[in-house]
Amino acid sequence: MLQTLSLFAPELLLAVSASLLLGFGFWGGKDRAGFARYYAIAILVIFALSSFILGRPEGMAFEGQLIVDGFSHYVKLILGLAAAAALLFSKSYFETEKLERYEYSVLTLYCVLGMSIMASANTLLSLYIGIEMQSLALYVMAAFNRDSLRASEAGLKYFVLGALSSGLLLYGASLIYGFTGSLEFAEIAAAVSESGTTPGIVAGMVFLLCGLAFKISAAPFHMWTPDVYEGSPTPVTGFFSAAPKFAAMALIARVLVGPFEGITESWQQVIIVLSVLSMVVGAFGALQQTNIKRLMAYSSIANMGYALVPLAAGTMAGVQGMLIFMSIYVITVIGIFALILQMRIRNGMVEQISDLAGLSTSNRGMAILMTLFMFSLMGIPPLLGFFGKLFAFLPAANAGLMPLVVIALVASVIGAFYYLRVIKTMWFDEERHEFVEAPQNLRFLSLVSGLLILPLLLLPGISTGAQGLITRAAESLF
DSSP: OHHHHHHTHHHHHHHHHHHHHHHHHHHOOTTHHHHHHHHHHHHHHHHHHHHHHTTOOOEEETTTTEEESHHHHHHHHHHHHHHHHHHHTTHHHHHHTTOOOTHHHHHHHHHHHHHHHHHHBOBHHHHHHHHHHHHHHHHHHHTOOTTOHHHHHHHHHHHHHHHHHHHHHHHHHHHHHHHHSOSBHHHHHHHHHHHOSOHHHHHHHHHHHHHHHHHTTOTTSOTTHHHHHHHSOHHHHHHHHTHHHHHHHHHHHHHHHTTTGGGHHHHHHHHHHHHHHHHHHHHHHHTTOOBHHHHHHHHHHHHHHHHHHHHTTOSHHHHHHHHHHHHHHHHHHHHHHHHHTTOEETTEEOOBGGGGTTHHHHOHHHHHHHHHHHHHHHTOTTSHHHHHHHHHHHHHHHTTOHHHHHHHHHHHHHHHHHHHHHHHHHHHSOOOOOOOOOOHHHHHHHHHHHHHTSGGGGSHHHHHHHHHHHHHHHHTTO
């Protein structure tokens, strides 16, 4: 029992803190929303670092339902820090839009708890519990602005399509259970190795992957993404772009190299199809977007396709490449949404790409940072986005998947067009708006994110430490 509590201590911290915060919010005073936010940020930072504070314990919890290993430690580190950053950049928006309510911080904690369970899932049951705990919180967050028709529509669309994805996932899980006789990943892996590729197991795996593909907005399960990104409050959209995508991608990696390691040839084809469709749909869909949040939605679809490229290799290097790419992507999108939240004029928020016209004249620092983020998403050296794509594409090339790598490179070139369009608007178009002075928390987050994507991270000590963490995370899956 003590071992279980020590292994599950970070999740217990989140669960207890969220419940206490819910009670405080009900009985607290006027400034309860502000207190709840900073309390939740502190808890999320402690959660992110707790595995390292406790000496990174490893083992099974709750009779094998959850597994704690190097992989889950690294994923929880990124999840906690990304969620804390998302809460920090929500402050000024919710205060200005009069949406300041303590429930948002509570929902964030419960959402991260679900994502943490996803990262440590060791059975189909815990996998489903983690996904649903995350999803239920996200549905409410998408519709958090109850007075906005767009937000209500975004929440409803997300909920309805999310229910469809849960049905696909549950149907796949039931097929897997029926043909293997177990919910545990280790026993499923043993049954798969013994029976080989059977139609029932492959069908279950495909349905399971389809349900998970919805969570990362991989095509053709991407239909919710543009509308939800545009309709949700901007801080919620920024949160959607970072932590939930990382958690779902980590879960896909754990499922592929765990229970289905024995049928790599079967799931490899599914991953390749999802990757190619995502890159093509994301690249071409973004070309016609004029709203920057919808542009980031299609950019997210394409980037999830890039993240699936290394997983298609089915190797430890592929998992490493995915973790590196996703870590850099999370840093980049947090910085971009911190800048999007600074797109405020005296009359309120603006979201059109054309509203950035002449930004280099009115706010040179913001224009430089946005340019850096766009170049990083394009994969221009020496920014870290280049190394993210390098480590993502190399494992697939080494595994003989050159056609997939070529498609990824072509999609990257197409993607460069719409990123360059944003840069051209900022530096060469006539000034259209003068943004009001941005709050300190947004300037701080965008500056920190901008510094993190610079090659400073490639200094020997920092790069060695980060590479060591990611290597140990990937090794723990194999």
